[in-house]
Amino acid sequence: MSISENLATIKSALPKEVTLIVVTKTQSIEKILEVYHANHKQFGENKVQELLAKYEQLPKDIEWHLIGHLQTNKVKYIAPFVHLIHSVDSFGLLKEINKQAKKCNRIINCLLQIYIAKEETKFGLDFKEAEGLIHSKDFSELQNINITGLMGMATNTDNKEQIGNEFHSLSLFFNKIKELASFNLQPEILSMGMSSDYRIAIKEGSNMIRVGSSIFGERS
Numbered sequence: 001m002s003i004s005e006n007l008a009t010i011k012s013a014l015p016k017e018v019t020l021i022v023v024t025k026t027q028s029i030e031k032i033l034e035v036y037h038a039n040h041k042q043f044g045e046n047k048v049q050e051l052l053a054k055y056e057q058l059p060k061d062i063e064w065h066l067i068g069h070l071q072t073n074k075v076k077y078i079a080p081f082v083h084l085i086h087s088v089d090s091f092g093l094l095k096e097i098n099k100q101a102k103k104c105n106r107i108i109n110c111l112l113q114i115y116i117a118k119e120e121t122k123f124g125l126d127f128k129e130a131e132g133l134i135h136s137k138d139f140s141e142l143q144n145i146n147i148t149g150l151m152g153m154a155t156n157t158d159n160k161e162q163i164g165n166e167f168h169s170l171s172l173f174f175n176k177i178k179e180l181a182s183f184n185l186q187p188e189i190l191s192m193g194m195s196s197d198y199r200i201a202i203k204e205g206s207n208m209i210r211v212g213s214s215i216f217g218e219r220s
């Protein structure tokens with residue numbers, strides 16, 4: 001099937017409360033435009049350099065999501081335009097995002113990335129660290145960020161039960177922090193699920209999925 005057919009098939013099966021972020025990493029401008037012309041404008045990139053290059057070359061009504069690990073010294077490049085940063089995994093990073101957002105006269109929406117996988121390779125805060133961050137006085141002083149939810153990645157395994165359990169734990173934590181809402185903590189988004197596991201994620205309460213290879217084909 002073509003890219004636009006894959007997109008249409010996936011979208012037609014999604015519950016209406018679930019937002020699809022099309023992950024464009026490693027894809028050509030031409031392929032991304034095929035998605036754009038199918039009237040989809042929410043895209044995700046995992047690397048700042050690639051995000052910047054694509055932002056420059058593509059139409060300006062695209063909503064860009066940064067979904068991969070973000071280094072503090074690169075925040076300034078994306079601060080003027082990024083729509084949502086899914087990968088906030090330290091207070092230091094959040095503080096820098098706040099600083100750069102202020103310079104741009106913006107409030108930048110962010111998700112806390114929570115570590116739920118049983119793997120050594122994934123970034124993120126554990127539940128305790130995330131709660132500590134949210135409850136800290138330093139956090140309450142950040143005026144130019146808004147924590148609009150959480151992001152998590154499950155273990156890369158065929159064990160559906162394990163994946164479900166990992167997503168379920170994040171869903172429970174999401175419900176817990178919703179009760180702590182404040183001016184800069186307004187949790188509405190639960191970003192979990194990619195090509196291999198988004199159906200499980202949606203069952204467990206995800207309302208934002210990040211899908212690349214099911215739309216573009218396997219990355220080379």
Ligand SMILES: *Cc1c(COP(=O)(O)O)cnc(C)c1O
Nearest residue numbers: 023046067194195210211212213
């Ligand atoms: C690459 C990537 C995805 C999408 O992965 P696919 O398997 O291609 O759907 C989702 N989230 C993050 C953080 C990624 O880096």
